[in-house]
Amino acid sequence: MTDIAGNVRAIREEIERAAEGREVCLLAASKTKGPELIREAIKAGVDAVGENRVNEMTEKAALGAYEGAPLHFIGRLQKNKVKYVVGRVELIHSVDSPELMQLIGRKAVQLGTVQDILLEINIGREESKGGFAPEETERAVELAASTEGVRLLGLMAIPPVGDVFSGKYTYFDEMYKLFVDIRAKKYDNTFIKVLSMGMSGDFTRAIKAGSNMVRVGSAIFGSR
Numbered sequence: 001m002t003d004i005a006g007n008v009r010a011i012r013e014e015i016e017r018a019a020e021g022r023e024v025c026l027l028a029a030s031k032t033k034g035p036e037l038i039r040e041a042i043k044a045g046v047d048a049v050g051e052n053r054v055n056e057m058t059e060k061a062a063l064g065a066y067e068g069a070p071l072h073f074i075g076r077l078q079k080n081k082v083k084y085v086v087g088r089v090e091l092i093h094s095v096d097s098p099e100l101m102q103l104i105g106r107k108a109v110q111l112g113t114v115q116d117i118l119l120e121i122n123i124g125r126e127e128s129k130g131g132f133a134p135e136e137t138e139r140a141v142e143l144a145a146s147t148e149g150v151r152l153l154g155l156m157a158i159p160p161v162g163d164v165f166s167g168k169y170t171y172f173d174e175m176y177k178l179f180v181d182i183r184a185k186k187y188d189n190t191f192i193k194v195l196s197m198g199m200s201g202d203f204t205r206a207i208k209a210g211s212n213m214v215r216v217g218s219a220i221f222g223s224r
């Protein structure tokens with residue numbers, strides 16, 4: 001059996017060493033894992049839980065899997081599933097198009113709420129991944145600033161595995177630069193504070209590059 005509490009403890013220690021005093025949010029990426037295991041992770045003190053699939057999230061929520069921790073949505077969000085996510089999660093990490101952002105805003109307005117979001121940036125420009133191209137970031141931030149019903153908190157990325165170098169800098173470094181740039185610009189209606197990057201295999205490097213939210217799955221729950 002996987003020692004979830006022990007894993008969370010070890011990850012926390014590693015985070016602390018890498019963060020050098022900065023605060024880092026540990027999110028448990030719980031796709032394919034059942035309510036029992038998720039509750040164990042929450043009890044062990046993770047700061048949030050993140051799901052990838054709407055149906056799976058809805059089923060597990062009905063079983064009380066997420067009680068005691070904020071729930072985030074971190075997977076690709078299909079437009080026809082927006083209504084099952086807005087207002088039900090604290091943060092959507094994976095806003096990857098202007099259309100999706102506007103649908104989320106519209107649904108939130110309908111519900112009389114404001115949905116916190118991150119922009120997903122396709123920092124490695126990979127065909128297989130969604131997200132805004134790095135050079136589209138500024139326009140997307142401006143759109144978020146003027147879209148009713150959404151509040152932009154920052155950026156998220158899933159760089160190519162192993163955080164290879166893209167020229168002089170790593171992709172994590174490039175994400176940090178984008179994050180610092182948009183944070184410095186102080187757009188209306190945005191509260192840029194979250195940089196979500198780093199998973200089981202690379203969260204230490206991500207934190208050293210400036211990440212303050214890591215999404216960790218297999219290092220907590222064991223392999224999928």
Ligand SMILES: *Cc1c(COP(=O)(O)O)cnc(C)c1O
Pocket residue numbers: 029031052074075158199200201215216217218219
């Ligand atoms: C599954 C997943 C993770 C966690 O991956 P691990 O390598 O298991 O830590 C993080 N982010 C997203 C978006 C995921 O889908």
